[in-house]
Amino acid sequence: MPRFAANLTMMFNEWAFLDRFDAAAEAGFTAVEFLFPYDHEPEAVAERLRRNLLDLALFNLPPGDWTAGDRGLAALPERRREFEASLDKALPYIQATGLRRVHLMAGLADPAAAASAEAYRSAVRQAAAFLAPHGVELVIEPINGRDMPGYFLNDVDAAARLIRDLALPNLRLQFDMYHCQIIHGDVTTRLRALMPLIGHVQVASVPSRHEPDREELNYPFLFAELDRQGYGGFVGCEYRPAGKTLDGLGWFRGR
Numbered sequence: 001m002p003r004f005a006a007n008l009t010m011m012f013n014e015w016a017f018l019d020r021f022d023a024a025a026e027a028g029f030t031a032v033e034f035l036f037p038y039d040h041e042p043e044a045v046a047e048r049l050r051r052n053l054l055d056l057a058l059f060n061l062p063p064g065d066w067t068a069g070d071r072g073l074a075a076l077p078e079r080r081r082e083f084e085a086s087l088d089k090a091l092p093y094i095q096a097t098g099l100r101r102v103h104l105m106a107g108l109a110d111p112a113a114a115a116s117a118e119a120y121r122s123a124v125r126q127a128a129a130f131l132a133p134h135g136v137e138l139v140i141e142p143i144n145g146r147d148m149p150g151y152f153l154n155d156v157d158a159a160a161r162l163i164r165d166l167a168l169p170n171l172r173l174q175f176d177m178y179h180c181q182i183i184h185g186d187v188t189t190r191l192r193a194l195m196p197l198i199g200h201v202q203v204a205s206v207p208s209r210h211e212p213d214r215e216e217l218n219y220p221f222l223f224a225e226l227d228r229q230g231y232g233g234f235v236g237c238e239y240r241p242a243g244k245t246l247d248g249l250g251w252f253r254g255r
């Protein structure tokens with residue numbers, strides 16, 4: 001069975017952010033992930049991990065001004081300096097928590113625009129080079145255009161082509177099965193084909209983005225397929241609980 005990481009941005013919202021670490025550990029998780037730690041001091045986050053003996057699977061590099069609508073900066077040539085500053089902002093969090101994998105969000109931009117595509121390639125290269133000496137892997141994630149209209153990286157196959165083309169030792173794919181199913185379908189075939197590129201997996205039901213025990217994807221089969229493919233990474237539980245978080249953990253208990 002894969003190793004599950006509770007996504008503390010979406011799950012355990014009944015608790016304040018830092019208390020979600022304690023709640024997730026209490027519920028039986030041994031790993032967590034979240035979108036952004038930047039509203040808290042690096043040491044406060046690290047202390048919650050240590051206190052609960054939790055591994056940290058992933059967080060995202062700063063995405064710009066999220067409340068103002070930014071969804072990353074990498075494909076935005078006019079925001080390059082902010083993008084570079086975002087790497088420096090993330091570093092103390094990476095160092096304090098011992099994180100081994102970060103997600104770079106692309107931003108809202110037209111994937112067909114040459115300037116955006118060039119900015120994105122160059123930003124991916126720069127972020128990977130920045131992270132490599134720290135032993136950190138960079139992951140990029142295709143996100144479906146219904147949840148995030150106008151998002152630059154909206155195609156799993158395009159992301160895989162870019163990763164193969166850049167051939168950077170610490171650049172991998174964040175394979176979110178929820179997005180893959182909405183964008184393309186054919187999740188198992190893509191999972192098998194892309195396994196050598198995959199650095200992180202995330203799951204949720206489709207279409208409601210709830211617990212991975214309902215609706216159109218057969219997660220027991222997909223979890224077993226991850227094992228069959230020899231996936232040794234984390235599976236991020238990036239879903240919004242349909243009710244209370246603990247009430248929806250039946251799929252996880254006993255694993």
Ligand SMILES: O=C(O)C(=O)[C@H](O)CO
Nearest residue numbers: 035060103141143176238
């Ligand atoms: O939305 C997702 O699926 C993600 O994993 C991003 O990190 C944030 O939007």
Ligand SMILES: [Mg+2]
Nearest residue numbers: 141176202238
């Ligand atoms: Mg995701």
